[in-house]
Structures are given as C-alpha cells and as structure tokens.
Amino acid sequence: MPLVSVLMPCYQAADTLAAAMESLVGQTLPDFEIVAVDDGSSDATWDVLSAFASRDARVRPLRIPHGGIVAALQAGLSHCRGGLVARMDADDVCLPDRLASQAALFANDPGLGVASCRVRFGGCRTASAGYAGYVDWINSLLSHEEMAKARFVEAPLAHPSAMVRADLLRACGGWREGRFPEDYDLWLRLFALGARFAKCPDELLVWNDPPGRLSRTHENYAPEAFYATKADYLAQWLAQSALTWPEVTVWGAGRVARRRAALLGGHGARIVAYVDIDPRKIGNHVHGVPVIGREDLPAPGETFVLSYVGSRGAREEIGEYLAMRGYVEGTDFLHVA
Known part of the structure; x- marks a missing residue:
C-alpha cells in the first residue's frame, strides 16, 4: 500500500x-x-x-x-x-x-x-x-x-x-x-x-x-453560502464554549455586520448589544438592541464578543483593544465574518 x-x-x-x-x-x-x-x-x-x-x-x-x-x-x-x-x-x-x-x-x-x-x-x-x-x-x-x-x-x-x-x-x-x-x-x-x-x-x-x-x-x-455555513458551525461552537451563550455582543453596527450576525439568530443566539466607534450610531437602538461604545463593554466573562468588522487593519486594532481590556481571543471573543 x-x-x-x-x-x-x-x-x-x-x-x-x-x-x-x-x-x-x-x-x-x-x-x-x-x-x-x-x-x-x-x-x-x-x-x-x-x-x-x-x-x-x-x-x-x-x-x-x-x-x-x-x-x-x-x-x-x-x-x-x-x-x-x-x-x-x-x-x-x-x-x-x-x-x-x-x-x-x-x-x-x-x-x-x-x-x-x-x-x-x-x-x-x-x-x-x-x-x-x-x-x-x-x-x-x-x-x-x-x-x-x-x-x-x-x-x-x-x-x-x-x-x-x-x-x-x-x-x-x-x-x-x-x-x-x-x-x-x-x-x-x-x-x-x-x-x-x-x-x-x-x-x-x-x-x-x-x-x-x-x-x-x-x-x-457564493458569499451567502459561506455565511450560512459559518453561522451553523459558529453557533455549535459558541453553545459549547461561550459562557454567556446564547447571549452575544456583536462588534459592528453597520448593515453588513448586522445581516451576517442575524444568521446566528436562527441557531438560538440573542444579540444583547452592538459595539461601534461611530458617535452617530452610539446610543441608538437597532431593532431594540442598543449600540454602545467600546468603552461601555462589560468586563471579560460577562459577555462574548463577535467582531464582524473586516476592513483593512480593523481586526488587528479591535483585537489589540480587547486584549488591553483583558479579553482573550478564543475565550472571550472571536473575529468572524
């Protein structure tokens, strides 16, 4: 053989x-x-x-x-x-x-x-x-x-x-x-x-x-096929690994981030907040979910953050900020798309 x-x-x-x-x-x-x-x-x-x-x-x-x-x-x-x-x-x-x-x-x-x-x-x-x-x-x-x-x-x-x-x-x-x-x-x-x-x-x-x-x-x-596949496996992983499941916080209050994150709702996830750095969005609500600034994030362990921001350099910047706040990638947050 x-x-x-x-x-x-x-x-x-x-x-x-x-x-x-x-x-x-x-x-x-x-x-x-x-x-x-x-x-x-x-x-x-x-x-x-x-x-x-x-x-x-x-x-x-x-x-x-x-x-x-x-x-x-x-x-x-x-x-x-x-x-x-x-x-x-x-x-x-x-x-x-x-x-x-x-x-x-x-x-x-x-x-x-x-x-x-x-x-x-x-x-x-x-x-x-x-x-x-x-x-x-x-x-x-x-x-x-x-x-x-x-x-x-x-x-x-x-x-x-x-x-x-x-x-x-x-x-x-x-x-x-x-x-x-x-x-x-x-x-x-x-x-x-x-x-x-x-x-x-x-x-x-x-x-x-x-x-x-x-x-x-x-x-x-097609992109939609990738997003649907990811949402299925991501929800399975979160259910096993995220202490706050089914509650999650989504970093990114833009339309694209919200649309992709919404796919998790079909798997039982509940979005408790959106995080954004745009002052025009902070303080608003999207379908009843508040948009907060990054400074308003709770302590690590009190929420699980999913970062849907994919613009050049954004993942690195968000990862560095969350690490500075004590969040651990894979334990308290993940970059997703």
Whole structure:
C-alpha cells in the first residue's frame, strides 16, 4: 500500500492537466499513487490521464459520469489506498518536495489530522487583488491555534494544498453535497471533531486562479453560502464554549455586520448589544438592541464578543483593544465574518 494517495478530480482539464501531472510524478517522495478522477469530461482529459498511466504505474485513473466535484472526490476516495490522502486540482502545480514535506509532518506527529502548506498565488495580483489577499492571509496562519481561531473568518487553508489522514477523512464521511462550499464544510467539521491541523512554512503548491474556477462560478461558493455555513458551525461552537451563550455582543453596527450576525439568530443566539466607534450610531437602538461604545463593554466573562468588522487593519486594532481590556481571543471573543 502506498504511503500517500493523491486525489485529483479532473473536469475539462486537458489544457492544464499535463503540467499538474508532471509536477506530481516528479515528486521527491517515492511512495505514493495518483488517483485521478475524470468527471465525465468531453475534452482530452481522459487521453492525458491514460498517457501518464501507461508510463507510470503510480497513476491510477478513474472515469465516471459527470456528477460534480463532490461525487468525483467521493468516488476517488473509495479507490485511495494510502494512509494519507493529499488533495490536488488539475489546474495547479506542486513543487517537488510537497508530498515529502507534508508526509514528514505526520511522521513526526502521530496525532496530526490535517497538514497543509503555504501556497504561491498563480494569478494576476492586480486583476484578482481579493484572491491574492486571501492567499496572503492563509499564508500568515501556520499553527493549529491560528487556523482554529481564524476558521470563522474564512477557510484557513487552501483545499488543493491539504493532506489528511485517510481514516479520519473516511470516519467523518469525506466531502458532503449541499448548498455550501465542500472544502470549507469539511474543515469546519474536522475542527469541530477535534482534529489537529498544521501547515508547512514553505510554499509547496502554485494555486492558480483561472476564470473558470468553481469558487468563481458555482452558487455553492457564493458569499451567502459561506455565511450560512459559518453561522451553523459558529453557533455549535459558541453553545459549547461561550459562557454567556446564547447571549452575544456583536462588534459592528453597520448593515453588513448586522445581516451576517442575524444568521446566528436562527441557531438560538440573542444579540444583547452592538459595539461601534461611530458617535452617530452610539446610543441608538437597532431593532431594540442598543449600540454602545467600546468603552461601555462589560468586563471579560460577562459577555462574548463577535467582531464582524473586516476592513483593512480593523481586526488587528479591535483585537489589540480587547486584549488591553483583558479579553482573550478564543475565550472571550472571536473575529468572524
């Protein structure tokens, strides 16, 4: 049995697939297989996979009717034989040491569940400034603690950069179909189950940003889908961890912050106050909830603060202020989005 199974769904990927495959067969780790799933492509995807399989026995292509990425991932997972499953996309490129570096993290830590790596942005930083900024953000999160605290802001790792213990992946049911991003749902589920995450400090994957990327085109990756998914898992976490649950204080009295925070109401949360620094808002009430200044926050332990402010530099400033007041991130407050 191979140590690592690389699981790569492929759909209409003939233009980029050869580069992705070359980057995999050239890995420095010798003990792995590539389970490449052709998700009913009508282009030359299957021909490319077949050509690689004919020259390298580690390549195990699988062809299925088109059913979407979750169906392809689940079909591929059933064919993976390795104790570790590494994700890869057919339009990305691995650096030579990717599999070896991530497998080493598992070898050195038997309790590790998920290992990722820093990624190199493969798009135009000018045309895709938001995506490039997201790459910079996930690259700043290396430890389990950093990723765990940030998980309700956004997915703290890139899906095609991940390697997961196969038994853990199967035990949690793998990827799920639904009106939500399948990767983000998986990470939130694994965090909720207590899995530990790590991230290699090196850039080991070029994460390309083609116009047809699913996260740009599919409704499951729309902002509303992310917010609804986050609210579900955030409410579960708060119910277990926040001493004042179901009462919470929301930092941010603007329309966007209130709309996102309102999703928690469907899970039993009760917002007792909004915090804002705008003197025109302080002292008002929004649907009966008072808007207070930050100086009016009660002592730590008397409320749990959810900061929904995402403007540049705001999270750092709010975090520093709350820390100065004695609030502890993860115990008394969280940054969310």
